[in-house]
Amino acid sequence: MNQIIKFTIDDVECVATKGQYIIDAARENGIFIASLCNYPGVKPKGSCRVCSVKVNGRLMTACTTPVSQGMAIENHTDELNELRKKIIELFFVEGNHFCPSCEKGGTCELQALAYRFKIMSPRYPYFFPQREVDATNPKLIKDQNRCILCKRCIRAIHDEKGRTIFAYKRRSNRVEISIDPKLGRELTDEVALKAMDVCPVGALLIREKGFDTPIGERKYDKNPIGSDIEHLQIPYSKTKSNE
Amino acid sequence: MKSFTQKVIDKYNRDKTRLMDILISIQSEFGYISQESVSQIAHELHMSEVDVEQTISFYHFFSMKPTGKFSIYLNNSVVANMMGRKEVAETFEEEVGIKFGNITADGLIGLYDTACIGMNDQEPAAIINNHIFTKLTPFRAKEIIRDIKEGKKVQDMFTASFGDGANRDDLVKSVVSNNIRKIGPILDPQYKIGDAIKKIIKLTPEEVITEIKSSNIRGRGGAGFPTGLKWEFCRNASDGIKYLLCNADEGEPGTFKDRVILTELPRLLFEGMVIAGYAIGAVEGILYIRHEYKYLEEYLENILKVAREKNYLGIDIMGKKGFNFDIRIQFGAGAYVCGEESALIESAEGKRGEPRDRPPFPVEKGYLDQPTVVNNVETLCAAVKVMLHGGEWYRSFGTPESTGTKLLSVSGDCRFPGVYEVEWGFSVNSILDMVGAVPRNVQAVQVGGPSGSLIGSNDFDRILGYEDLATGGSLIIFDKTRDLLSDVVLNFTEFFIDESCGSCSTCRILPSILKNKLEKILDARGVKNDIAEMEEWGKILKASRCGLGQTAANPILTSIKNFRHLYEDKIQKTKDFDSGFDLWRAVKEGCEVTGRVPNI
Numbered sequence: 001m002n003q004i005i006k007f008t009i010d011d012v013e014c015v016a017t018k019g020q021y022i023i024d025a026a027r028e029n030g031i032f033i034a035s036l037c038n039y040p041g042v043k044p045k046g047s048c049r050v051c052s053v054k055v056n057g058r059l060m061t062a063c064t065t066p067v068s069q070g071m072a073i074e075n076h077t078d079e080l081n082e083l084r085k086k087i088i089e090l091f092f093v094e095g096n097h098f099c100p101s102c103e104k105g106g107t108c109e110l111q112a113l114a115y116r117f118k119i120m121s122p123r124y125p126y127f128f129p130q131r132e133v134d135a136t137n138p139k140l141i142k143d144q145n146r147c148i149l150c151k152r153c154i155r156a157i158h159d160e161k162g163r164t165i166f167a168y169k170r171r172s173n174r175v176e177i178s179i180d181p182k183l184g185r186e187l188t189d190e191v192a193l194k195a196m197d198v199c200p201v202g203a204l205l206i207r208e209k210g211f212d213t214p215i216g217e218r219k220y221d222k223n224p225i226g227s228d229i230e231h232l233q234i235p236y237s238k239t240k241s242n243e
Numbered sequence: 244m245k246s247f248t249q250k251v252i253d254k255y256n257r258d259k260t261r262l263m264d265i266l267i268s269i270q271s272e273f274g275y276i277s278q279e280s281v282s283q284i285a286h287e288l289h290m291s292e293v294d295v296e297q298t299i300s301f302y303h304f305f306s307m308k309p310t311g312k313f314s315i316y317l318n319n320s321v322v323a324n325m326m327g328r329k330e331v332a333e334t335f336e337e338e339v340g341i342k343f344g345n346i347t348a349d350g351l352i353g354l355y356d357t358a359c360i361g362m363n364d365q366e367p368a369a370i371i372n373n374h375i376f377t378k379l380t381p382f383r384a385k386e387i388i389r390d391i392k393e394g395k396k397v398q399d400m401f402t403a404s405f406g407d408g409a410n411r412d413d414l415v416k417s418v419v420s421n422n423i424r425k426i427g428p429i430l431d432p433q434y435k436i437g438d439a440i441k442k443i444i445k446l447t448p449e450e451v452i453t454e455i456k457s458s459n460i461r462g463r464g465g466a467g468f469p470t471g472l473k474w475e476f477c478r479n480a481s482d483g484i485k486y487l488l489c490n491a492d493e494g495e496p497g498t499f500k501d502r503v504i505l506t507e508l509p510r511l512l513f514e515g516m517v518i519a520g521y522a523i524g525a526v527e528g529i530l531y532i533r534h535e536y537k538y539l540e541e542y543l544e545n546i547l548k549v550a551r552e553k554n555y556l557g558i559d560i561m562g563k564k565g566f567n568f569d570i571r572i573q574f575g576a577g578a579y580v581c582g583e584e585s586a587l588i589e590s591a592e593g594k595r596g597e598p599r600d601r602p603p604f605p606v607e608k609g610y611l612d613q614p615t616v617v618n619n620v621e622t623l624c625a626a627v628k629v630m631l632h633g634g635e636w637y638r639s640f641g642t643p644e645s646t647g648t649k650l651l652s653v654s655g656d657c658r659f660p661g662v663y664e665v666e667w668g669f670s671v672n673s674i675l676d677m678v679g680a681v682p683r684n685v686q687a688v689q690v691g692g693p694s695g696s697l698i699g700s701n702d703f704d705r706i707l708g709y710e711d712l713a714t715g716g717s718l719i720i721f722d723k724t725r726d727l728l729s730d731v732v733l734n735f736t737e738f739f740i741d742e743s744c745g746s747c748s749t750c751r752i753l754p755s756i757l758k759n760k761l762e763k764i765l766d767a768r769g770v771k772n773d774i775a776e777m778e779e780w781g782k783i784l785k786a787s788r789c790g791l792g793q794t795a796a797n798p799i800l801t802s803i804k805n806f807r808h809l810y811e812d813k814i815q816k817t818k819d820f821d822s823g824f825d826l827w828r829a830v831k832e833g834c835e836v837t838g839r840v841p842n843i
Contacts, residue, residue, distance in 0.1 A: 044600070049788075061788075065602065090748055090753060091752075124756050125759065167296065168595065171595070171744055173755050175751065180292055181292065182291070
């Protein structure tokens with residue numbers, strides 16, 4: 001049987017199954033921890049650093065750290081929210097993110113987090129890098145301008161033999177995502193759609209298709225990111241963190 | 244090329260986790276890894292091509308384009324520049340007729356920059372086809388290029404004499420010098436392999452761990468985790484095959500003491516690995532060595548061979564039934580971050596050297612997801628001495644919190660750069676005296692390499708030790724003629740940018756932002772707020788996954804802390820804001836071409 005353990009997030013008592021990652025345990029307790037690289041059902045990687053929380057005074061990523069009995073987690077503090085805001089702003093200056101012309105507008109998690117964290121304009125100077133759009137794949141367009149290198153596509157999409165179809169290329173600030181030319185040619189419509197869906201931003205788009213859902217009726221147009229989690233009916237927690 | 248590639252793939256049993264070895268073999272043979280080879284490897288190893296390419300493109304010494312029959316990798320770290328790298332580089336460019344980063348049209352010579360190659364006490368230095376050339380001068384650069392053009396082999400291009408000690412060994416034959424300046428218990432040449440093994444096989448592994456714990460020795464790579472505790476965690480980890488990895492990837496600019504141990508005392512190191520293997524219950528040890536030290540490969544392999552023949556390695560070691568342990572050497576391919584233990588594990592598994600998320604720690608889930616201990620070269624050497632003379636004896640050296648001795652790699656502006664073994668607790672001042680630097684002429688000391696601190700004379704009475712200035716042993720001395728910001732801090736910041744694995748957002752993006760700020764200040768366009776912002780933003784790096792990311796702003800942050808006046812002298816006093824954009828300069832070239840004067 002799964003062992004149930006108790007822990008706290010910002011002094012709110014929570015329960016979880018032993019071994020659950022903090023971010024998942026928090027979600028089940030109605031507490032939203034912002035993240036960009038984490039995706040349900042996909043092995044976490046801790047690459048965006050947005051979900052940083054404090055455990056025993058140390059910064060840990062909530063998506064990769066399992067909860068343990070009696071753990072005291074800081075999440076919704078001014079210090080951590082400011083840190084996350086600064087990290088989210090990094091993505092905006094690193095790439096070229098032109099929300100008004102992006103197919104993912106309204107469903108983009110980066111954009112949604114920017115609204116949630118009330119980012120008006122990043123405090124760092126923009127890099128305005130030269131980035132390529134790769135349209136060689138028959139099913140997908142890869143726009144490196146928008147990629148935040150979260151590795152979701154790398155971790156989520158494999159062929160039937162377990163080979164990765166997406167991969168990092170190079171290192172440091174020259175990293176980009178590449179699509180395998182051979183395996184990429186065999187992509188089914190279903191897998192291509194999955195790739196677009198796991199991408200938190202508009203870096204992977206299905207070719208010759210767009211704006212099925214009109215602007216204004218999209219996922220984050222009406223309710224901010226995380227609000228679905230915070231409106232869960234929580235059976236066992238006493239209060240919610242931001243009430 | 245196809246049959247060679249196939250032979251290499253077969254040699255490593257089509258094992259994906261040996262991808263590094265496969266790629267190193269192909270790169271060494273052809274000077275690059277062709278798209279054709281990539282397809283072949285991907286096919287045989289059941290990987291996708293982009294998966295193979297993501298490993299290739301991670302490492303500095305792998306290339307998918309030809310790098311020349313002779314690839315010259317000239318160090319561009321701080322001390323190389325201080326010792327006259329610029330003139331050497333210019334000579335190379337003139338003689339070869341190409342700029343760095345390029346290859347000649349006939350494919351004969353390629354010129355490349357590379358980060359610190361572990362020769363800081365004999366710079367400027369370069370690697371040419373895995374051979375090291377030290378103390379280069381423009382004259383020597385001319386000779387080398389002339390020899391190449393005359394068709395000489397690299398090994399025939401050396402001058403008359405080889406370096407000291409084992410650098411003259413028939414299997415090394417290198418011009419590298421050890422420059423051992425002060426010996427202590429670790430570097431003591433009176434050492435006989437096997438004595439410690441004979442002793443420990445009469446003890447239980449638990450007793451060995453108890454002795455190591457009683458010595459209070461802590462990891463010598465810089466992080467300082469108690470070694471005995473690490474061994475105990477691994478020994479007590481749940482079932483699984485256990486591994487011992489030795490970290491000889493010393494990539495911290497200014498560090499070279501492990502190179503000296505590998506050259507002069509490799510048997511001591513291997514004996515330390517045997518002891519650790521015995522203590523944790525491992526049967527396989529991996530010595531992960533940075534690619535820059537590839538010139539020691541044959542020599543080290545031969546010593547392992549002899550050790551096997553003498554039963555210091557292998558089955559039933561020294562007659563102890565059931566005590567089996569062997570060592571293999573794994574080379575890296577040029578990536579500083581692989582010195583981080585979990586990145587080193589990833590790399591030893593044939594992947595990109597990206598640090599892992601912790602928990603789980605390597606002692607629970609390390610190499611091939613099995614319980615693994617990763618120890619620094621020096622730590623393992625010290626363990627041998629602890630087992631020979633006892634933990635109490637070891638504690639008699641150093642301070643209560645930092646027991647034992649430390650090997651220092653000293654370079655920069657001093658008369659006697661080299662390796663010094665000192666007890667912990669030495670002050671920076673006494674080190675400066677020891678190495679022939681005149682304290683009143685010394686402007687700053689970089690303690691612990693770029694990830695450590697840049698300190699000034701106010702801090703010279705501080706001591707080396709985990710309780711004060713913790714260090715992996717790199718000490719670089721700068722005299723008053725050096726421009727700390729442009730020659731040191733900028734170079735180190737660029738180093739961190741290049742060496743980031745690129746996985747964490749913070750470490751991938753922020754150092755470039757800080758570098759741009761620093762350049763803005765050096766360009767005399769900075770304002771007061773720029774300094775404040777660098778300090779403020781630098782803190783964000785603490786949210787990075789590994790030590791590289793967390794310390795990537797240290798060159799800037801510690802220099803602001805200890806040398807604030809250098810920044811303040813360069814900023815504009817009359818302005819509160821400056822975008823850093825100079826319209827005049829931006830349109831200057833266009834104006835010159837058109838002969839117009841802009842109406843700004």
